[in-house]
Amino acid sequence: MRVVPVETPDQLEMAFAVRYEVFVLEQGVSEDGEQDELDTDPRTLHCLVIADEADAFGAGMIPGLGGGVSTGILPGMPLATGRLLAPHTDAAHGEGTGHGLMDPAVPHIGRVAVLKEARGTGAGSLVMDFLEAAALERFGVDGQVRVELSAQDHAMPFYAKRGYTAFGDGYLDEGIEHHDAFKIVTAR
Template sequence: MITKQALSKDELEAVYKIRKIVFVGEQGVSEEEEYDEHEERAEHVLVYHEGQPVGTGRTRVVEDLAKMERICILPEYRKLGLGRHIMDALETLAQAKGLKKAKLHAQTHAEPFYEKLGYKRISDVFMEADIPHVAMVKAL
């Protein structure tokens, strides 16, 4: 297992392909909503399993916070502990920028995962892309 920042054209194509499978295909998010104006400014990471890119996430600075976004793993690679590696990589990128706090919008089914990583819920349930979410924060 390797986790690295996605910088090359091929790596970014892998990021977008994984997100298309998970968010667009599996969860029904429109491509217009999934791919937004923040793609070029955000820092993306990929997690590899047996040499294949199987998960991704991105972070960007929003109001002096690291906003963690678009975190996903291909269905057949879930439950292998790869999500923790994505989050560690995103948090490391944020800390390198001197950011002290991270925020994310967690799909409600994923809230327990983020709680295990130290994130605390700070909102009621709200809808984003027609999927129930909660806002969560963590000190870095």
């Protein structure tokens, strides 16, 4: 597996296809709620984890990339995605929007999605490593940066193992229990 920044419209469509399979088809999130204006903000960084030959098994396709249902992993197939939002002054992810107490003035990691077939393979960690490093490089001061995210409660153990601490009360987003969490990312 390798992680790459999304640099082309085709790559962005692959990221959206992974998110569609995970969030819309698997979790029942509304199609309207899955994408937002921040997806195309030039300050937003998306990444993809792509399968290599060693990762391949079975045969499969995901919606948007052939119209099938995943039944395996093929070389070159996108396995996971996520995005890094730049600090911003609007309230898109601030208090009062249903997204807890996150501070829009700090970088925010979101829309982390891993295909069912790729869970437990390290694909999610590759996404987080890439986005945390990008946050530190782009927005770090004195070798550190606070990063926040909105995590589905079932994923909190994954984020806690990575050093994230939940804060604030839980809340529903698209009918799914969430908590906000933060981590101080430092140079390794």
